[in-house]
Amino acid sequence: MTESSTAAQRLTEERRSTNERLAQLRDDFAAIVAASADSNADDEHDPEGSTIAFERAQVGALIEQGERHLAEIEAAQGRIDADTYGQCESCGRNIAPARLEARPIARTCIDCAGQADPA
Ligand SMILES: [Zn+2]
Known part of the structure; x- marks a missing residue:
């Protein structure tokens, strides 16, 4: 891909x-x-x-x-x-492509970001 x-x-x-x-x-x-x-x-x-x-x-x-x-x-x-x-550092699942597009430096998926990472 x-x-x-x-x-x-x-x-x-x-x-x-x-x-x-x-x-x-x-x-x-x-x-x-x-x-x-x-x-x-x-x-x-x-x-x-x-x-x-x-x-x-x-x-x-x-x-x-x-x-x-x-x-x-x-x-x-x-x-x-x-x-x-593109892999969540916290739970290991794939980070949603839309999130990576909006935030290419994202380390975590949106779920984990909501819990741990305020950024
Ligand atoms: Zn995660």
Whole structure:
């Protein structure tokens, strides 16, 4: 069947776009860090200073999220190589194709996801 090859294609595409997003976020992060180095860090009441700190935290969180997502994609690609892709890690049944299409990095079937994995 062609199913695993389309999953591989989806994961490759997902990996590419995630890497692009991460590169963009890292640029943003570097720009924010540079901007905060320029601003007067001594003035706690500087409204711009707190905005920068907030943005830095936001972008930092997005970078972490993207890195986790990338690790999930790589794990899913490893499962394709190991020929265990599409198998629920919890109960061993096949994951529904519609779920894999919507969420190519899914490790568990929808039933197990509802119980254990909030993602
Ligand atoms: Zn399951």
